[in-house]
Amino acid sequence: MRKPPEEAGPALSAVGGASCWPPRGPASFPLRPSSVPASLSFILCLPPQQCPFPARPSRGPRCPPGRPCTAAAWPRVPPPAQAATGSQIQLWHFILELLQKEEFRHVIAWQQGEYGEFVIKDPDEVARLWGHRKCKPQMNYDKLSRALRYYYNKRILHKTKGKRFTYKFNFSRLIVINYPLWEVRAPPAPHLLRGAPAPFWPALLPMGMPSELLHSLLLAQWAMVEHLAGQQTPRGLPEAAEDKMGSGSGAPRLGSLPAPFQPGPCCLLGSPQDEPPGLASFTPPLLPSLPASWTHLSGPLLPHVPPEWQFPGTSKPDTLLPGPGGPPVTRPFPGLPLLAGLGQGAGERLRLFSLRPQGLKVKACPMIGAQGRLDPREGFSSEIHRPKTGDKSPVSPQLGNFKAVWPLDPP
DNA sequence: ATCGGAAGAT
DNA sequence: ATCTTCCGAT
Numbered sequence: 001m002r003k004p005p006e007e008a009g010p011a012l013s014a015v016g017g018a019s020c021w022p023p024r025g026p027a028s029f030p031l032r033p034s035s036v037p038a039s040l041s042f043i044l045c046l047p048p049q050q051c052p053f054p055a056r057p058s059r060g061p062r063c064p065p066g067r068p069c070t071a072a073a074w075p076r077v078p079p080p081a082q083a084a085t086g087s088q089i090q091l092w093h094f095i096l097e098l099l100q101k102e103e104f105r106h107v108i109a110w111q112q113g114e115y116g117e118f119v120i121k122d123p124d125e126v127a128r129l130w131g132h133r134k135c136k137p138q139m140n141y142d143k144l145s146r147a148l149r150y151y152y153n154k155r156i157l158h159k160t161k162g163k164r165f166t167y168k169f170n171f172s173r174l175i176v177i178n179y180p181l182w183e184v185r186a187p188p189a190p191h192l193l194r195g196a197p198a199p200f201w202p203a204l205l206p207m208g209m210p211s212e213l214l215h216s217l218l219l220a221q222w223a224m225v226e227h228l229a230g231q232q233t234p235r236g237l238p239e240a241a242e243d244k245m246g247s248g249s250g251a252p253r254l255g256s257l258p259a260p261f262q263p264g265p266c267c268l269l270g271s272p273q274d275e276p277p278g279l280a281s282f283t284p285p286l287l288p289s290l291p292a293s294w295t296h297l298s299g300p301l302l303p304h305v306p307p308e309w310q311f312p313g314t315s316k317p318d319t320l321l322p323g324p325g326g327p328p329v330t331r332p333f334p335g336l337p338l339l340a341g342l343g344q345g346a347g348e349r350l351r352l353f354s355l356r357p358q359g360l361k362v363k364a365c366p367m368i369g370a371q372g373r374l375d376p377r378e379g380f381s382s383e384i385h386r387p388k389t390g391d392k393s394p395v396s397p398q399l400g401n402f403k404a405v406w407p408l409d410p411p
Numbered sequence: 412a413t414c415g416g417a418a419g420a421t
Numbered sequence: 422a423t424c425t426t427c428c429g430a431t
Contacts, residue, residue: 090423136425
């Protein structure tokens, strides 16, 4: 038996947040393409949305016990732009959303100096925002943190001990699970670009994309390539090699993407379940329709990247790509050198998306009937499957529907 | 503050 | 499956 909530009153607790807002449903969550959070909706391939409900103020009228909340009980503070359906969004995603937005930096922010680490500066407010998004007016930090703790086992998140309200993302996990096949492309001859003017640098990076995410993505990608190339999993990539949960039981899944977009034609970056990725399938899946705001990777939203952070095994970070003499426009990115080297070592297929979008055009598939999904089991991990020889379709056919046009590419 | 079990909700 | 809710333990 459960003790009824003391403040909320029995009726309210019985209905949870359901009665506090307009009935949920697709119609209640109109899409607002203009509000795409460039980075996350891209990374997570989620539809842009705006929360239809006003947010409750931190201090203000409570929902009357036994009655639905009125809009007046939830005024003022705008929630972050949504990237997922309110009823489907997952907490880790929401956290990333908040972290991405400058206006919430006083509430939650990346921890300087620690890769993927963030601090919840105002737990109550974060909980409030989360409750708002989930239509759970009774949400509080205690409950939210319980949800966060469930991420520990999934290794999406872990706690930074000794630091209050401080957690750390496991981006490798996140990216690998969602985008096992997302390719890192490099110009065919990276060294040729060293002295090239910045405008000729190709890029496919969204503005505001958390650099942790980017790093992890590239890191995971690199590790996957290494793995697929039959090389040893590098040290310094603990998340990549650790998959101790192994087969079956724990194979953590970061949750599915929202229904309309999970099998969406432009989100087929993963391989079908019976079709593990391999080098053969490293044809660029590229990206869904690109936000118009794609630009070079820089700006105030980028968290600090520790200078000492570099790809494992990279002893000379600045020997391969732009380096100190490179274009000053973009922030130096530790992954570039190694990836550039990798492009040579792991095959010509590996290309790198660098840091400049000008002139880069990407055509996404108009329509694809097939359904696909992002299966974490096929992602990079220590137990990654080698490509099954003799499998029917070696490469997801959809991938051919994407095409990147590089400024330097021949027509 | 943090953790994790248990049970319920969707 | 992913939380939400509650709670005892540390």
